[in-house]
Amino acid sequence: xxxxxxxxxxxxxxxxxxxxxxxxxxxxxxxxxxxxxxxxxxxxxxxxxxxxxxxxxxxxxxxxxxxxxxxxxxxxxxxxxxxxxxxxxxxxxxxxxxxxxxxxxxxxxxxxxxxxxxxxxxxxxxxxxxxxxxxxxxxx
Numbered sequence: 001x002x003x004x005x006x007x008x009x010x011x012x013x014x015x016x017x018x019x020x021x022x023x024x025x026x027x028x029x030x031x032x033x034x035x036x037x038x039x040x041x042x043x044x045x046x047x048x049x050x051x052x053x054x055x056x057x058x059x060x061x062x063x064x065x066x067x068x069x070x071x072x073x074x075x076x077x078x079x080x081x082x083x084x085x086x087x088x089x090x091x092x093x094x095x096x097x098x099x100x101x102x103x104x105x106x107x108x109x110x111x112x113x114x115x116x117x118x119x120x121x122x123x124x125x126x127x128x129x130x131x132x133x134x135x136x137x138x139x140x
Contacts, residue, residue: 010130017131020120025075027117028087032071035064049097077135080128088121 005013035042039060046052067090074083095118101108124131 013127013130014133017124017127018133020124021075021077021131024087024091024117024120024124025071028067028071028074028091032064032067035060035067039064049094076137077131078137080131080135080137084121084125084128088118088125091118091121 039057042060042063043055043057046055070083070086070090073079074087077083091114095114098108098111098114101111105112
């Protein structure tokens with residue numbers, strides 16, 4: 001696609017995609033850190049939203065470590081088809097698992113912030129070959 005775009009538009013697109021990548025990374029990174037700082041919170045989230053009881057602190061740390069690798073690979077633009085795709089799927093699962101929160105919208109307004117972020121994850125996945133600003137891998 002880049003070849004067909006004028007340089008000014010290509011540059012604007014790349015800066016826009018970088019800003020989306022940084023924004024998604026920031027949210028995912030803080031959620032990752034939460035698994036280390038407050039593993040009990042992660043355990044409760046898995047029980048309440050994913051119906052997975054009995055996850056111990058060790059599993060929270062293991063998941064946090066795996067997620068940390070993923071979010072840094074995503075930030076660096078490494079293996080975009082895989083990393084951008086996994087970020088999209090993970091955030092989508094998180095967004096959809098909170099369906100009961102959306103039914104009580106006005107008492108759970110912050111949950112709605114997940115939808116535009118999920119849309120940003122989708123845009124990044126779809127435009128991953130154009131997202132080359134400050135990436136280690138230039139292609140998907």
